[in-house]
Amino acid sequence: MSKTSTFLLGASSLALLASSPAALAQESGDEQLRQSTVVVTGSFIKGTPEDAALPVDTLSAEDLRLEGNPTLTELIRNLGVSSGVDGQTNQFASNGLEGTSNINLRGLGPARTLVLINGRRQTYSPYAIGEQAQLFTDTNTIPSAAIQRIEVLKDGAAALYGSDAIAGVVNFITRDNLDGFEIGGSFQTFEGSDGEYDISAAYGLQRENWGWVTSFGYQKRSEVSLLEKDWAVPTYAENPVGGWSSLSNPGYFVPLGFDGTGVGPIGGAISDSGCEVVGGTVDGTCQFQYTNFDNLIEEEERYQVFTEFNYDFSNGSQLHLEGLYAMTDVPSWKTSPAYPPQVLTNQVVPASHPGFQQYMADNPGAFPAGTLAALYIGRSFGWGGFPGTGYGPQEGSREYKSYRLGGDYTGEFENNVSYDIGLTYSTTEGERITYDTYIAGLSAALNGFGICADPITGAVPTGAVPGQGGCEYYNPFSNAIPAGAINGNPNPTFDPALENSAELADWLTDPVGTTVTTSLLVFDAVFSGQSSVQAAGGSIGWAAGAQVRRETFEVEPNELTDLDVNPGPGGTGPFSFLAGTNSADRDQEIYAIFGELQIPLYDNLDIQVAARYEDYGGEVGSTFDPKVAAKWQVNDMFALRGSAQTSFRGPTLNQLGGVATTLQFVAPTSAFKAVDQYGNPDLDPESAFSYNLGAIFEKDGFFASIDYFNFDFSDPIIVEEQSNIVDAAIAALAAGDTDADILNRITFQDPAAPAASGIARIETNVVNGPDIKTSGVDLRIEKTWDQTNGGSFMIGAESTYVIEYDVDPYFIEGVPIGGGDYVGQFNRSNFTRSMPQWKANIFANYAIGMHNFRAVMRHVDSYDDERGDLTGDGNSEIDSMSTMDLYYSADLPWELDLGLSVVNVFDEEPPFAQFDINYDPYTHNPYGRTFKVSLKKTFSGL
Structure with a gap:
């Protein structure tokens, strides 16, 4: 174990014990149940209101139940603020990510959305997004039965949370108040599927001064052929x-x-x-x-277990312990013979x-x-x-195992200063086999x-x-x-x-096989309280803390894949298509200190000021990131809010070295070719300045909010786009410039006579790319009417409109590449993802007695394939898609909960896209009309 790891373990243990040494051995005689203090995502100061200056959307477990308890992948794809999401089988662009899922706020890339569990970081999934070299947190590790609410901060948050929070934060908060036993299950199916089912169970004990909740999830997806x-x-x-x-x-x-x-x-x-x-x-x-x-859909089997224990000491302090285990198995991933x-x-x-x-x-x-x-x-x-599989496809496999252990000790000193000291360790091992x-x-x-x-x-x-x-x-x-x-x-x-x-x-x-392991060890210490300094609206709240993170990234290729053992005839390995790789064992340690002030400047004006200093050491260096946010409650009905901040993200360990191979369609060859992607030890960190301006109106059951967001993103870490390299190389050949540096990036079938149709392999690098500016508007409207019969009726809508996604040109071997406004495009020819200009959900809900009826219409705007017409039909547009979903839920006697849903009632097909699987898997639902039934039984007070 490294010196830093020893320090983290020792320091956290001392902190947990030293804050109240006697309390750990003392049994409480107080007649009180554990009370959770809500700390809203975006602030470390207890008591910060949920409708504060920051744009935070909260989805409760009840909200999810009313929409048929969607999988996290479905939920994330439906969010208006999220675009370009991995989560469906897509070996032609996502390259080997089967079984995983991620979040991509604002379309800035899944690596730039920070995912938290109970406010604490989780390690990356081991395999990066192939075309972007971005590591991300796999949301499939989290059992739905354990979720109490999900908070989505749609704003840069590096000042408080550090790296990866450029686009925002998604915080999964688990339930800690279950007293009894719940068991449930669901089954859903669509035409062509043998169905998929989910089984969940949760058991909780709540006693005078302690509580324990354990949740279990099991999902099975059946294979569905294209x-x-x-x-x-x-x-x-x-x-x-x-x-x-x-x-x-x-x-x-x-x-x-x-x-x-x-x-x-x-x-x-x-x-x-x-x-x-x-x-x-x-x-x-x-x-x-x-x-x-x-x-x-690939055959998938997934197990998830989350357990947490909470103990209230007599002095008011609390101990929280949690553990997670998740396993995803894709046993027979199918591919070309x-x-x-x-x-x-x-x-x-x-x-x-x-x-x-x-x-x-x-x-x-x-x-x-x-x-x-x-x-x-x-x-x-x-x-x-393939004869070896009975004249069918070849088969590979993917398997992921994740572990998480964490604990924190929270409480309050006699001077009313609160403390929150935590230690979290998480690791994920992935094994990927492709023949x-x-x-x-x-x-x-x-x-x-x-x-x-x-x-x-x-x-x-x-x-x-x-x-x-x-x-x-x-x-x-x-x-x-x-x-x-x-x-x-x-x-x-x-x-x-x-x-x-x-x-x-x-x-x-x-x-061709590798085992890749990531791990993350985090020590956090946060102190907060109310100062003696008074503003016109009350005392100034404060928080200050420190964080130490240790990340590791380890690659173990099998013997056949290891280039040090089997370089092959061309140095890329012994196989015809897939390149080998080298073993790697990298780590980095990141140190941070941060502070926050909550200033009630007047009774109706609150200001939040925060700053963070984070040091990566080495060539990456350090950064200082401030943030300011404010909310002005103009009157009882109307409020204005705004925020501005800088953000910073250092390169991840996979981006700093090694080589990976993706399979990408190379148009001049009319075939898929291997694209070798090389890491870069000389990467600079990426940074962003962002701001948000919003307004909230609330009166007599009517709620409306509008937020304008703006991100100015510098030095983003990207992978050079192979199609741009190919286009530049073809232009050089057409000009007779056979000595152009860009041609060194391509291996030709016949080096003596290079030709576009003879491209064999393409070399790309991980680099700091062009500046990006994006802006847009989030809108949400709701109106609720209470009925005389005791029921209630609500209608509402939420939408995100992207005004611009401007990307500057960049250079490869001296050749200018790309640039322009990428919003409203498929973006298959550049390093971004598909980005419809707007998405919207319109919903209506009627509740009466034990019954609830809900309808949601989802719309995704049309967008263009910027590559033009590749099929010869004169059209390069990907059409808009509108679907209707219907949900019914009932709280039946004997503590039974029933859910029925029909997703995509009118069986709309996904719009055609000029892509290998003929639709855009980052954006659209391809399954057609889907029926789902779910049932849950609760046994209270066991």
Whole structure:
């Protein structure tokens, strides 16, 4: 254990004990139950009103119940202030984040929203968002049954909370007052799904001076194939970018022979004649739709346990202890039967190959006389499926395990100064397995040495004979495919003697795998009280504190993935598509002090002033961030509020080094290519200045609030966008500038003759990007009427309108890149996420007796695909989407709670997007009409 870790543990233990040493051993005789003091997110001063100067939205457990107890992923996606959220299966952009979920306030990136549990930090999920290198907190670790309320601070908060709070804070506050036992469950389903269900239980004991609550959650999601949705797998004519690739199996071949000077091409490319019968579409070459093998929802299984213990001492101090365990398992993540190779020049098939011989016999004259071999342009398995899984997709896995232990000791000294001293440790371990084809293994197998050769090096045993004595040929021709894996059509040219065996497929592929672990140890100490200084409106409240954080980030690649062990023929590893990585073990320690004043300047004017000094040490350095906020209660009905602050965020450990690979569609190649992403030890911290101006009106059951927000963001840490690099490289080639520095970022199939269609790999770096300015308006309106029959009726609406999201140009190898207003765009060609200009929810609620009826209409504005028309239909707009949700809940006798809901009543399909899965998974719900039933039983006072 490091010296800092020892200091944290020792200091926190002393603080917990020394504040009241006798109290820990003393039993209270007072006749009182534990009373929780609410500390509103955005302030450390107890008693700060919930309707203070800061824009904080609060969602209670009851609010969630009235909307069918949505999953946290669903809840977050529906928030108007959140856009570009991960949480659905999306291997074409989120790259391996299956099973996780995050929050993205203001569209500034999930890493810039600070997620708290009971006001304390939680460690990052181990795997970063692939295209952004952003680590985030996984909200799927939190059991819904444990949540009492969720507070969303829609404002920069670095002055109080430090890094990651640039866009705001989401604080999950757990329930501590349950006395009894609750058990519940829900089941929901939609067309094409076998359903998913949730089981939860919570047990609480509340005694004279202590309370204990434990909550348990279990979720099971069934696999749903994209094939279950007609809109998800359109034909090539309908959407040529909808998961189609020109690198197929069956593929195409370039005949090789004596060309007069040596062995070289002796004819043009020849497509395999079996393409269409097994499911492909011929457009110059055989087009392969890999999304046929992918899922809309992966099979998921999740366990969550949260427990907390609270003890009230006789002197008024309180001890709080909490623990969390969460496990998410995605056991059979589905993907394409094979990935396209990055380098095609080593895939040579000799004319003596049995499959080649049979193909030429079945197709006389297809290859020119004198053909000695053929260069195979394609992937190892395609329309025939992967033999090792019964001619279906390849399968990988993802697994996450999270642990959290925390405690705090709070109380008040005799001088009325309050203290809150806490220690929290959290860690998450993630394991990700994805299968890929060996570079050398495929070359050896094409020459008949499959299984008997070393798949990593291609070394052939002495005396081995092609196709004999345990050696097998890999057959790339259509006569190896018994039937189309998707259309089921039998292949008339199939020859069982030429079929690729499951044993060969298993030998040819192996897992690219890593285990990544993050941890976070935090010591907090906050002191607060009311000063003797009086303002016109009362005494000035104050808070001051310190925080020490220790973060770790550890990467353990398996032996095949470790570049130090297996660099492969090109230095990127032994596999055809996925790059390897290096092991890493990094840590950093962050120190902070902060202070806050709550000044009731007048009876109707409150001012909050806060500041924080945070030191990362080393090259990152330190920062001082102030904040000021005010609320003026103009009269009983109307109030004005505003805030301004600076924020700071240092680079996370994954951004400072190492290499990661994402799979991204590269338009000039009409295929997915590997994009290698390199960390950068020279990153500067990112910073922001933001302010918020708002007004609140409240009278006779009517409530309205409007807030204008503005963020000026400098030096954001981004990943260079590969499409920008490709465009700049193509422009250089078109200009005849073959020495341009930008070309060094691309590996070409033929380095001597670089061409856009011959791009093999792309190198991107984590860098400080261009300045960003964004602004917009949040609006909320509600009106409630009390009915003469004892019921109540409410209508309301909430909306977020983004006025601008202006991004400056930046430079890659001296070439200016991007820039402009990115609001109202899909943003597939830049480092931001899809950003509709506005989102709105309109709701109505009627409650009478034990019944509650609720309707919500959700609307997402239309937005443009800034890349233009890629499909040829003359339209690049992603249409708006409006859905209607209906909810019914009832408090039945015997402490039963019933919930019924229909989400997307009119079964609206998600709008079409020029994307692999044909919709925008960051924004829209793809499931269609969804039915849900839930039931909960409470046994009070057990």
